[in-house]
Amino acid sequence: MDFDLPPALTDFLAELDAFIEKEIKPLEAKHPQYFDHRREWARTNWEADGTPAQEWEDLLAEMKRLADRAGLFRYALPEELGGRGASNLEMAVVREHLAAKGLGLHNDLQNESSIVANLPFAMIVHEFGTQEQKDDLIEGMITGTRGVAFALTEPDHGSDATWMETRAVRDGDHWVINGRKKWNSGVHSATHDVVFARTSGKDGDARGITAFVVPMDTPGLEVTSYDWTFNMPTDHANVSVDDVRVPHSAILGKEDEGLMIAQHFLHENRIRQAASSLGAAQYCIDRAVERARQRKTFGEPLSRKQAVQWPLVELHTEAEMVRGLVRKAAWTLDRAGDPTEVSEYVSMANYRANRLVCEAADRAIQVFGGEGYSRNQPFEHIYRHHRRYRITEGAEEIQIRKVAGTLFGFMGSRKKNA
Incomplete structure (x- = not known):
């Protein structure tokens, strides 16, 4: 190997x-x-x-x-x-x-x-858009002339997306959408919002959710407020969707299969979040080690204090293990025909890396002392940003639940043996 x-x-x-x-x-x-x-x-x-x-x-x-x-x-x-x-x-x-x-x-x-x-x-x-959607959106999304936001979460539904209350009803060759969205990130500069709504089935069904590409100037689509967060500025909006009328051609992908689109988005983002968290964690560890070698207390470097050494050794070891996990998860995702086939690895990498960076940033603050607590150093900013990764794209409890579902045979490749 x-x-x-x-x-x-x-x-x-x-x-x-x-x-x-x-x-x-x-x-x-x-x-x-x-x-x-x-x-x-x-x-x-x-x-x-x-x-x-x-x-x-x-x-x-x-x-x-x-x-x-x-x-x-x-x-x-x-x-x-x-x-x-x-x-x-x-x-x-x-x-x-x-x-x-x-x-x-x-x-x-x-x-x-x-x-x-x-x-x-x-x-x-x-991959999933019509030719018209591709021509209208892709190059603009890359260059910045188009901004596309992602409206999946609702005030009462986050990780339990299959229970969303937003509904879309067919009316001839149009759809009428009603609901509320929360944490609708990027809307402040978006030209379009991808609104997920239930179009068939019942609460809890994976099938029956459809993704609609809705121009931001569509009547009935309104940003009502922004939630201020641990890490500012914010682009996390609350959006009302009241009798928003869009043509059938606004559907992204296939009718009733919008959750598959959401899963493609989330799986790639979870891996990339994990990789960023790992990199930021290693930065915090390296800076803390450097500080411990340079800073002298009671006549000798902090690096000679076992109370300083051991926590950093634990974090450094964890970073090495998480690095292997993140890369294996990405490798398996590259080879999977369906991203849900490798949810176990993606979830493990995501929750472990995101937890690691919070621990590493906190330890760096401790090693730096009062200077670490100040905004002269970047650790508080790193912590505030990466702390949200333990919630967004599926909370770490959801990631652990996915791993448990595979491990105990409730879902995934081991289900038939349960």
């Missing part, structure tokens, strides 16, 4: 590092307020419901343009969309690599803007 990364991938990582030094670091240096202790304040338009400041989003857009011009941004997309067709395994390695470099314009945490784009929804439209 060979654990070495293929030369093409290591060459790409080197290409990323060179691009960051040449193009991104100078751009970042011109706007220090977004990356030092002022970052949360500078990035947020507090008078506009706490949404991202336009100047901050303009800077992110410039970073993306530079990365796209350099041929890096579309790495995960297929060649026909200008990409290199990177696998989930390759993307996991890249996401870990970028996050392990720490905070910066190259890989921002708040809205996951990166020099290597994470565009699972563009891939979904590419």
